[in-house]
Structures are given as structure tokens and as C-alpha cells.
Amino acid sequence: MxxxxxxxxxxxxxxxxxxxxxxxxxxxxxxYSMAMSFTDWNLLKKNINFVGLNNYMKIFSDPVFVTSLFNSLKYILFGAPLVIIISLLMALLLNKIRKIQWLYRLLYVMPYITPMVAVSWVWRWMYQPLPLGVFNNALVALGMDVQPFLSSPSQALFCIVVTTVWVEFGYCVVIFLAGIQTIPEEYLEAARIDGASRWNITMKITVPLLRPITLFLVVTESIQFLRLFTQVYNMSFQGTGGPLDSTKPMALYIYHKAFVNFDMGVASSASFVLFLIIMFITFLQLRVFKDKVSY
Amino acid sequence: MKRVTLFLIFVCVLFTLSVSAKTTIVYWQYFYQTKVDTINQLIKEFEKLNPDIEVKQVTFPYENYNQKVAASVPAGIGPDVINLFYGWLPMYVNSGYLQELPKNEFSEKYFKDNFFPFVEESVKFNSKYYSVPTAVRTLALFWNKKLFKQAGLDPEKPPKTLTEAVEMAKILSKYDSKGNLLQAGFTMQPDGQHHHWIREVLVRQFGGTPYSTDNKKVLYDKTGAAGEVLKWYTDRITKDKIGYPGFLNDDVTAFKSQKAAMTIDGSFRIGTLNTVKDLEYGIAELPEHNGIKSNFASFWTHAITTNAQGERLTASIKFLKFITSKQAMELWLKNVGELPANPEIANKYSEDKLYGPFLKGLAYAHATFFADEVGQRNVILEAIDKVRLNNTDPSVAFKEAADKEQKILDDFWAAK
Structure with a gap:
């Protein structure tokens, strides 16, 4: 050899x-799980039978599944753009600071490295009604009405989005910042010599050159929001995804079917649907961004 | 030389025989310190009496105990003797995981002579017995004496009726200038013990019957004052504002931190409450209404799985008898705080300050039949949320809950 x-x-x-x-x-x-989605596999039953598309019909006629599907879409629609926009803005601002940039970076990335369960419980306590909740106490101090936050079917989902954005934000800022700093100084210098304004430099040079980074973050963050589980499990009462299923994402639906009802067949079919959605959204994003990714 | 070798082999064979003559059985329960310690103590005594049997206790965290048990069913592995919540029995009996207890040891007479009637009913399926408990639990009213005193109420006089309870709760509730609740007169936590309270206590007190005697039909929306039950409950949250779900996160936290004056809980909570400094509380029987007393009883129970065969089965039966004996029950009450499942032993403690009210409740308690414990709990919780968050009419929400629960029961009985 x-x-x-x-x-x-x-x-x-x-x-x-x-x-x-x-x-x-x-x-x-x-x-294996894809194959199992066509069976009536239940942990507590000894035999497994092929049932065709039965499970898929079952989940799509289950209003809770449909709700959880829409909830997942809401999470990604509100969560992903919000975190991308905020972190891009912060990264652009942070790039202007030279002296203690490392300190800011460290502070921003802190939430991201904190265990999600701990974050969820701290936020859960902050969202509490009076006399406990920090937010409600602040509202009262400002002379405003208290808010139900997590115990309201219309607010709870957004409360969880905010918590998740807070966590993901630090990670996105660091990635964006790294991206900004790879942009060759000559481009910016040339633009300045040509008399371009700060706004124009940012919008016409920095942001377009960040496209590959943005694409990467959009894809990963979208998947992150689609797979949301820990936050909801810990921030809703007894991990139910309540009130009235208003915060239940697909991952939690799958978990309940599989490990509370032991209905593995139905859980597998729901996972396969989630898989297809993630794949579809990722392809879509790659398509949209790919044509324009250029240096 | 040959002889020596042969002799050695002979000794070895004898040794292995004597070792393997000892039967080892495995016992599973969830991890709860006092329960684990008590079982360990019982195992020691049992092994002294039965030197040829060895018992191994294996525990799992409560949160995934049911998952662990369920996962061991298809794999055909797991323990010989297992501790299960009575509400899970139908599911595991159906799956064929548990074996019928031998009739000569656990006859109908044995159950009727030694256990409360609701125990006998809950462990019987198709007139076969599948499990036997050491201890049972009921609900009672806990009240905070200090808060009673502060509000000008007699700290030694808890409410006797629902009406009294509500009147007192109104006096005990405190609000800020905008009407936000700062101290709850009564915890209103459906996902604690209240969904049981509604089902087995309030429904009966409003003249209804929750289920048919064969457990196949949901009746709480069709008997007695039906819709009034949920209205009575949700009015306390929305109109009287004496408490609401999630106040201080949950009922136990609220009562422990002395921000709730009254709560409904089980005897198993005594241990937790006794660790709280300067919490002066009393325990009373659940308030009655329309002259009707009722209570909800539940229990964890021991069963033998199909894994136990031959000698291990004989040993398991002996062990089961031992951990459900009268001495075991007394030990369990002392160590764990759960009530004896044998009325004779229970009666000995009926005047006990802490356990007395729970034990009195046993005389008129009912144990709900659960085909799907989580599912059936959720329908009640959902009904309450619909009324207080979406302004659904209580009688409509109660009817919807009953229909959903009926479907769960129908599916269960159809699968049998």
C-alpha cells in the first residue's frame, strides 16, 4: 500500500x-417511522396492522392537529422575520462600536447558551399575573392595565415567540457580525470616496453582501421555530400547549400522541407531515435566495 | 487428580444450585422518597421471613414512569410486581400486561372483608381481580388559620357547606385598587385536584350522577342540575373572583406561600406543607351542599405482570400479600401519609387531627373509572377554560365535555 x-x-x-x-x-x-405511519402501532398493543392512509386521514380530521399546524406556521411567520430583522439591525449598530464590542457580544449570546428549560421557567414567572409577575407589576407601576399574557388564548403564542426571539437573537447577532466583518474594507472605502452616504453604504453594499449569511439564518431559524417544543412544554400549564391548545406546536402534538396516548402510528404520520413542511419551506427559501446570492 | 477435579466440579454444582434456589423478583415503582424507603424496609422484613426469595426494587422518576411502563409492555420485559395508578389499570389490563390474581389467595370475600368497597370495584375487570393496594387517598379542605384570624374569622371554624365556603372566601380575598387579586380566598385550580372535585363531588351535590354503574355512559350532563355544576364553579372565578387557575402558578404554591386561604388537596400534601415554616393550617372534611357529602378517592396499586411465571409467580404472590398486609398499611400511613386501604385499620385513626378528615371522607368516597386518565382530565379542564376565556355558556361547555368523554369511553369499550 x-x-x-x-x-x-x-x-x-x-x-x-x-x-x-x-x-x-x-x-x-x-x-422506520415513515413506515410506521402507515400502521396502527400502539405501544400497548401486541400486533401491528397495516392501515394505509388511515392515520393521515385521522390527523387531518383532528381539529387539534389542524390548530397545531397553524400554530407552527404562526410561530415561523412571526418569529423568524422578527429575530432576523432585529439581529441584523443590532449587528449593524454593533459593528460601529470598536471598544467594548466583545462585552456586548458576550451579553447578547448569554441567553442562547442558557438551558432552554431554565429560560422558559424564568419567563413563565415573569409573565405571571399579580402579585408575582414582573411585567404585570411594571404595567401597574406605569398606571396601565394588567395583561393575562400566558393565560390568554390570544396572547400566549406571542409571549412564547418573544421568549424564543430573545434566545435566538444573540446567536444571530454573532453570526451577522462575523458576516459583516468579512466584507472587504476596500468596497466600503471606494464607496466612501465616491461620496456614498452611510445609509446607501449599508443598504447597497453591506446588506446585499450579507445575503448568504441571511439565507443561512433564515433557513436555520425557520427550522428552529418549526421544531419549537421545550418553550411551549414548560410555559403552558402542565405542558399541554394551552390555554385551549392556542400555543400547541406540531412537535408537542406529536409528543402527546406518542408518549401520552402511546399511539405511535398517528404520531409517526404527524412527524412525516412536519418533515414534509420543513423540507418544503427550506427548498422554497433556497430557491428565493439562491438566484440572488452573489458577490 | 481426577478425583479432585470431580470433587471440585461437584462442589461448584452444589454451590450454583444453592444460589439459584433463591428466587429473585423485581418490583417497580416511581421515585417518591418516603415510598421508596418504606418499600425497602418492607423488603428487608419480607426477606427475613422468606430467606429463599430476593426482591429488587427499581424506581423511575414520576414524570416518565408511565412511558417507561408502556415501553416495557411490547418488549415483554419489566418487573414481576409493579406499582400503578388505579386509573391506568384498564389500559394495562386491556393490553394483556397484567395477570389475574389467583382466586384462592385473592377471593371476592378477601377483597370485601379487607378493603374499602371502591377499591374492590376499581381493581375488578370482567369479575377478575388484577391488583391490590396498600394505601388510598381522599380529598379534604385545607385552611390557613393565620389568614382566617387576619380577616376576623374564627381560625378554628372552617366552612361546613359550599355556601359558607364561598362567603368566607369572599371575606378572605384581597385585591388592589384596580381589582386585581392579591390574596385568594379559595384556590381555583382545575388541573390540581379540582377536576376530581367537580366530577365526583360537585356533580353529586347538585343531584347528579357522574357515570352509569357499568362505567360506559357519561351522565353528568344529563342528571341532576347538570349545567349548574360548571356554572357554580366558573362563577367563583369570573363573578366572585375568589381565585383563578394559575394564581401564583398553582394551588400548592399559593397555599404554601400563604397567599391562598383555603384549598382542596390530598393527604399526600401534608408532608410538603409541614416543611413550610410558620404555616398554621387545619384540615376539614370537604364542604357539603344540599345535605350531600361526597369525596373522590384514588390509589396506587400493586399488580403482577405476565412476566412472573413459575417460582417467580409464587414469590410475587407472597410479596404482594406481604406489602398489602395490615402491618404494611400502618407503616405506610406513618411513613408516607397515605391512608390504609383496610377500613378496620383506617377507623383506628378517624379522630387523628391530620388524617381524620381524610379518613371520614373515605366512607362516602367514589373512585372514577378512567379509560384514559389524561384525556378525561383534559375535557374538564378545557370546559372550564372555554367558559372563563371564551365566554362559552357553562351548560354548553359541560355538554361538549361530556360528549368528548363519552367518545373516549366508547373507543375504550369498543377496543375491548
Whole structure:
């Protein structure tokens, strides 16, 4: 064996480990679950029967599933743009600061590295009604009416969006900032020499050149909001996704079907639907952004 | 040389035989410190009496105990003796995971002589017995003596009727200048014990019957004053404002932090409350209404799974008998705070200051039949939310809940 061959073999051996892991821990269960979505598999039943598209008909006629589907869409529609816009703005501003930029970066990224369960419970307590909740106490101090927040079917979802944005924001700022700092200084200098205003430089040079980074964040954040689970599980009473299912995302619906009702067949079919939605949205975003990604 | 080898082999065989003559059985329950300690103590005594049996206790966190049990069903693994909530029994009996208790050891007479009637009814399926409990639980009214005193009420006189309870709760509730509740007169927490209270207590006090005797029909929307029940309950939240779901996060926190004057809870909460400094509380029987007393009883119960066969089955039966014996019940009351499942033992403590009101409640308690414990709880919670958040008419919401629950029961009985 030549040295070159040896190197190749070594490389493949090392690469095989993650591939085996991927096949058995990720890919196989995924395919298995897809197959199971066509059966009536229930953890407590001994035999499994093929039921065709029965489970899919079941979930689409279940009003709770339809609600959770729309909730998931609301999470992504409100959450993803909000976090992208806010963090882009903050990154642009932060780029102007030179002296203690590291401190800001550190502070912003703190929520992201805090365990989600802890974040959810702290926010849950802050949203509490009087006499406990910080927000309601602040509203009273300002002479305004108290708000029900998490106990209102119309506000609860947005309360969870805000918490999630707060968490994801730090991560997005850091990524955006890194992106801004890779933009060659010459472009900006040339623009300044040509007499471009600050606004024009930002809108015509910085933001367009950030497109690949934005694409990356839009895709990952959208998936993040679609897979929302921990926040809702911890911020709604007894993890139900309430009040009245108003905060229940698809992931929580799947969890309830699988691990409370032990109805694995139905849970698998709902997971497959979620999988298709994530795939569709990702392709759509790649399409929209791809044509315009350029340097 | 050969002889020596043969002798050694002989010794080895004898040794393994003597070791394997010891039967090992496995017992599962969820992790609750006092329960785990008590079972360990019982195991020690049991092994002393039965030196040929070894019992291993395995515990899991409460949060995923049911998942763990369910996952072990299809795999055919798991314990020989298992501790389950009585409300899960129908599900596990249906799945074929539990085996019928032998009639010679656990006869109908044995149950009728040694257990409360609701226990006998809840562990029987198709006239076969599947499990037997050590202890049972009921509900009672907890009141905060200090808050009673502050409000000018007699701290030694808890309310006796629902009407009295509401009147007192109004006096005990405190608000800010805008009418926001700062101290609850009564906790209104449906996802605590209140959904049981509504189903088995309020429905009966308003002249209704929650379910048919064969547990196949939901009747709470069709008997007695039906819609009035939910209206009475939700009016306390929306009109009287003596408390609301989620006040100080939950009822236990509110009562512990002395921000709620009265609450309804089980005897298992005594241990938690006793750890709170300067909380002076009393326990009374649930308030009556229209001269009717009722209570909700529940229990965790021990069953033998289909894994236990042959010698392990014999050992499991012996162990089951031992942990549900009269001595075990007394030990359980002392250590865990759950009430003896045997009326004879229970009566000994009926004048006890803490446990007395719970034990009196046992005499008129009912245990709901649960085909799907979580599902059936959720329909009641949803009905309450619909009334207080969406202004749905209480009788309509109650009817919808009953219809949904009927579907759960129908599905269960159809699958049988």
C-alpha cells in the first residue's frame, strides 16, 4: 500500500464513524417511522396492522392537529422575520462600536447558551399575573392595565415567540457580525470616496453582501421555530400547549400522541407531515435566495 | 487428580444450585422518597421471613414512569410486581400486561372483608381481580388559620357547606385598587385536584350522577342540575373572583406561600406543607351542599405482570400479600401519609387531627373509572377554560365535555 492509499484508507475509516452513526441513529429511525405511519402501532398493543392512509386521514380530521399546524406556521411567520430583522439591525449598530464590542457580544449570546428549560421557567414567572409577575407589576407601576399574557388564548403564542426571539437573537447577532466583518474594507472605502452616504453604504453594499449569511439564518431559524417544543412544554400549564391548545406546536402534538396516548402510528404520520413542511419551506427559501446570492 | 477435579466440579454444582434456589423478583415503582424507603424496609422484613426469595426494587422518576411502563409492555420485559395508578389499570389490563390474581389467595370475600368497597370495584375487570393496594387517598379542605384570624374569622371554624365556603372566601380575598387579586380566598385550580372535585363531588351535590354503574355512559350532563355544576364553579372565578387557575402558578404554591386561604388537596400534601415554616393550617372534611357529602378517592396499586411465571409467580404472590398486609398499611400511613386501604385499620385513626378528615371522607368516597386518565382530565379542564376565556355558556361547555368523554369511553369499550 502506498502512502497515498494509506492516507485515503485512514480518512475513510475516520469518516465511517459519523456515517455509521448517521445511518443507525438518524436515518434508519426516520425511515422506520415513515413506515410506521402507515400502521396502527400502539405501544400497548401486541400486533401491528397495516392501515394505509388511515392515520393521515385521522390527523387531518383532528381539529387539534389542524390548530397545531397553524400554530407552527404562526410561530415561523412571526418569529423568524422578527429575530432576523432585529439581529441584523443590532449587528449593524454593533459593528460601529470598536471598544467594548466583545462585552456586548458576550451579553447578547448569554441567553442562547442558557438551558432552554431554565429560560422558559424564568419567563413563565415573569409573565405571571399579580402579585408575582414582573411585567404585570411594571404595567401597574406605569398606571396601565394588567395583561393575562400566558393565560390568554390570544396572547400566549406571542409571549412564547418573544421568549424564543430573545434566545435566538444573540446567536444571530454573532453570526451577522462575523458576516459583516468579512466584507472587504476596500468596497466600503471606494464607496466612501465616491461620496456614498452611510445609509446607501449599508443598504447597497453591506446588506446585499450579507445575503448568504441571511439565507443561512433564515433557513436555520425557520427550522428552529418549526421544531419549537421545550418553550411551549414548560410555559403552558402542565405542558399541554394551552390555554385551549392556542400555543400547541406540531412537535408537542406529536409528543402527546406518542408518549401520552402511546399511539405511535398517528404520531409517526404527524412527524412525516412536519418533515414534509420543513423540507418544503427550506427548498422554497433556497430557491428565493439562491438566484440572488452573489458577490 | 481426577478425583479432585470431580470433587471440585461437584462442589461448584452444589454451590450454583444453592444460589439459584433463591428466587429473585423485581418490583417497580416511581421515585417518591418516603415510598421508596418504606418499600425497602418492607423488603428487608419480607426477606427475613422468606430467606429463599430476593426482591429488587427499581424506581423511575414520576414524570416518565408511565412511558417507561408502556415501553416495557411490547418488549415483554419489566418487573414481576409493579406499582400503578388505579386509573391506568384498564389500559394495562386491556393490553394483556397484567395477570389475574389467583382466586384462592385473592377471593371476592378477601377483597370485601379487607378493603374499602371502591377499591374492590376499581381493581375488578370482567369479575377478575388484577391488583391490590396498600394505601388510598381522599380529598379534604385545607385552611390557613393565620389568614382566617387576619380577616376576623374564627381560625378554628372552617366552612361546613359550599355556601359558607364561598362567603368566607369572599371575606378572605384581597385585591388592589384596580381589582386585581392579591390574596385568594379559595384556590381555583382545575388541573390540581379540582377536576376530581367537580366530577365526583360537585356533580353529586347538585343531584347528579357522574357515570352509569357499568362505567360506559357519561351522565353528568344529563342528571341532576347538570349545567349548574360548571356554572357554580366558573362563577367563583369570573363573578366572585375568589381565585383563578394559575394564581401564583398553582394551588400548592399559593397555599404554601400563604397567599391562598383555603384549598382542596390530598393527604399526600401534608408532608410538603409541614416543611413550610410558620404555616398554621387545619384540615376539614370537604364542604357539603344540599345535605350531600361526597369525596373522590384514588390509589396506587400493586399488580403482577405476565412476566412472573413459575417460582417467580409464587414469590410475587407472597410479596404482594406481604406489602398489602395490615402491618404494611400502618407503616405506610406513618411513613408516607397515605391512608390504609383496610377500613378496620383506617377507623383506628378517624379522630387523628391530620388524617381524620381524610379518613371520614373515605366512607362516602367514589373512585372514577378512567379509560384514559389524561384525556378525561383534559375535557374538564378545557370546559372550564372555554367558559372563563371564551365566554362559552357553562351548560354548553359541560355538554361538549361530556360528549368528548363519552367518545373516549366508547373507543375504550369498543377496543375491548
Amino acid at each position: 502506498t502512502l497515498k492509499q494509506k492516507k485515503v484508507v485512514t480518512a475513510y475509516t475516520f469518516l465511517a464513524v459519523p456515517i455509521v452513526f448517521f445511518l443507525f441513529v438518524r436515518f434508519f429511525p426516520m425511515v
